[in-house]
Amino acid sequence: MHFRTIIEPFRIKAVEPIRRTTRAEREVALRAAGYNLFLLKAEDVLIDLLTDSGTGAMSSEQWAGMMRGDESYAGARSFYRFEQAVSEITGLKHVIPTHQGRAAERILFGSMLKPGDIVPNNTHFDTTRANVEYRQAVALDLPSPECNKPEFPCPFKGNINLEALEQLLKEQGDKVPLVMVTVTNNSGGGQPVSMANLRAASDICHKYGKPLFLDACRFAENSWFIKVREEGYEHKTPLEIAQEMFSYVDGCTMSAKKDGMANIGGFLAVNDDALAQRAKNMLILSEGFPTYGGLAGYDLEAIAVGLKEALDEDYLRYRIRSVSYLGEFLSGAGIPIVQPPGGHAIYIDAKTMLPQIPQQQFPAWALSLVLYLEGGIRSVEIGSVMFGRQPDGSEKPAANELVRLALPRRVYTQSHVDYIAEVLLYVNKLKDRIRGVRLVEAPPVLRHFTARLEPVAGALVVEG
Numbered sequence: 001m002h003f004r005t006i007i008e009p010f011r012i013k014a015v016e017p018i019r020r021t022t023r024a025e026r027e028v029a030l031r032a033a034g035y036n037l038f039l040l041k042a043e044d045v046l047i048d049l050l051t052d053s054g055t056g057a058m059s060s061e062q063w064a065g066m067m068r069g070d071e072s073y074a075g076a077r078s079f080y081r082f083e084q085a086v087s088e089i090t091g092l093k094h095v096i097p098t099h100q101g102r103a104a105e106r107i108l109f110g111s112m113l114k115p116g117d118i119v120p121n122n123t124h125f126d127t128t129r130a131n132v133e134y135r136q137a138v139a140l141d142l143p144s145p146e147c148n149k150p151e152f153p154c155p156f157k158g159n160i161n162l163e164a165l166e167q168l169l170k171e172q173g174d175k176v177p178l179v180m181v182t183v184t185n186n187s188g189g190g191q192p193v194s195m196a197n198l199r200a201a202s203d204i205c206h207k208y209g210k211p212l213f214l215d216a217c218r219f220a221e222n223s224w225f226i227k228v229r230e231e232g233y234e235h236k237t238p239l240e241i242a243q244e245m246f247s248y249v250d251g252c253t254m255s256a257k258k259d260g261m262a263n264i265g266g267f268l269a270v271n272d273d274a275l276a277q278r279a280k281n282m283l284i285l286s287e288g289f290p291t292y293g294g295l296a297g298y299d300l301e302a303i304a305v306g307l308k309e310a311l312d313e314d315y316l317r318y319r320i321r322s323v324s325y326l327g328e329f330l331s332g333a334g335i336p337i338v339q340p341p342g343g344h345a346i347y348i349d350a351k352t353m354l355p356q357i358p359q360q361q362f363p364a365w366a367l368s369l370v371l372y373l374e375g376g377i378r379s380v381e382i383g384s385v386m387f388g389r390q391p392d393g394s395e396k397p398a399a400n401e402l403v404r405l406a407l408p409r410r411v412y413t414q415s416h417v418d419y420i421a422e423v424l425l426y427v428n429k430l431k432d433r434i435r436g437v438r439l440v441e442a443p444p445v446l447r448h449f450t451a452r453l454e455p456v457a458g459a460l461v462v463e464g
């Protein structure tokens with residue numbers, strides 16, 4: 001093809017109206033929500049970039065699959081189609097459906113961890129960390145050193161720190177029942193992990209007799225980055241690359257709400273027979289029988305189709321391009337973002353953008369509120385509200401203060417992206433007048449979901 005424009009590789013069959021609000025209405029909505037974007041009503045949001053999880057548009061093939069859903073309690077046809085789709089990609093022996101990713105995490109950690117254990121990961125996502133800590137184990141982040149330099153571009157910034165991993169296994173291996181690698185590294189900026197890094201991590205784990213697990217939520221996006229950035233993979237298909245990635249691990253947890261292209265669902269897949277048995281026993285307690293695991297038959301069908309669609313080259317090219325397109329706009333205007341743009345989201349570096357706000361006043365949280373106030377855009381803070389509270393109750397500022405703009409899959413068009421960029425450019429002009437926030441009330445764990453806050457200066461944006 002001689003044409004440069006990368007188009008959305010689909011046409012739109014069903015539309016859902018979105019509603020404009022005035023700034024004054026959004027001010028009222030924010031106050032009512034305790035200055036917490038999670039507590040807003042979605043209908044008061046114009047463009048919702050809170051998450052790429054479960055918010056994607058399904059294809060006509062997925063909807064057709066849903067009509068074929070077999071709702072038998074045990075042994076449903078839909079389960080076997082789901083299992084086949086997962087096996088083709090992962091090659092893992094036991095496929096255990098769960099209602100979403102965190103259920104797979106809870107069951108895995110519930111089957112493997114005891115108090116005092118350590119679970120290393122390139123960077124734990126919030127639910128992964130919480131599920132490890134719930135078992136009174138330690139969730140240890142071992143990101144590659146580049147990861148903490150937001151504006152430093154590097155092709156595989158999601159890599160796990162191999163030296164630190166080996167040192168940990170050498171010195172405290174008896175406390176490490178498993179190692180995890182998250183692809184792409186969500187909390188670290190949606191950054192990919194290279195095949196070389198994964199292979200080396202696998203070699204280290206197996207040298208010390210430790211199983212390696214993938215947190216595989218965005219495995220297809222990671223495959224695409226390997227294809228376009230890692231030597232030797234340019235002629236491989238995303239499926240072949242994904243298969244190689246999974247060949248290095250002993251199991252995975254997966255949220256099908258991301259690269260499963262579904263609105264709900266997930267799975268745990270493992271090779272170890274005894275572990276699979278323990279996990280299935282736990283599954284029956286809370287999720288359901290092992291051939292449905294908390295999902296309807298039609299959900300299993302949607303995931304079976306979605307996993308394949310996520311690996312389609314035209315889709316991945318468009319997906320990754322729409323994120324980098326937004327990133328180029330913002331960095332072109334001098335807005336500091338994590339470089340290079342991630343797979344599913346742009347991460348704005350609020351610590352650099354708003355130096356007037358100390359970390360104790362949550363600069364990324366404040367910026368996310370201002371994006372809503374000024375433009376009706378909902379994003380999410382990945383900073384000290386999310387990660388600042390330590391398991392012992394003390395406070396420690398997060399390494400980075402990021403605002404994540406996550407793009408749902410196949411939902412927004414290029415003009416939506418242009419609008420998002422325009423709002424950001426506008427907010428960037430008033431950045432010196434943005435002030436911080438403080439917590440008014442917060443639960444002890446996963447506080448970002450339900451905490452209530454208030455602006456320290458009485459307003460988020462003060463008069464200039």
Ligand code: F0G
Pocket residue numbers: 050051052053100101102103125127128182186215217254255256257265266
């Ligand atoms: N692991 C990673 C890397 C994730 O990003 C998520 C979810 C999970 C596990 C848990 O999966 O939501 O299906 O239970 N991330 C969403 C997000 C919520 O917004 O990034 P889940």
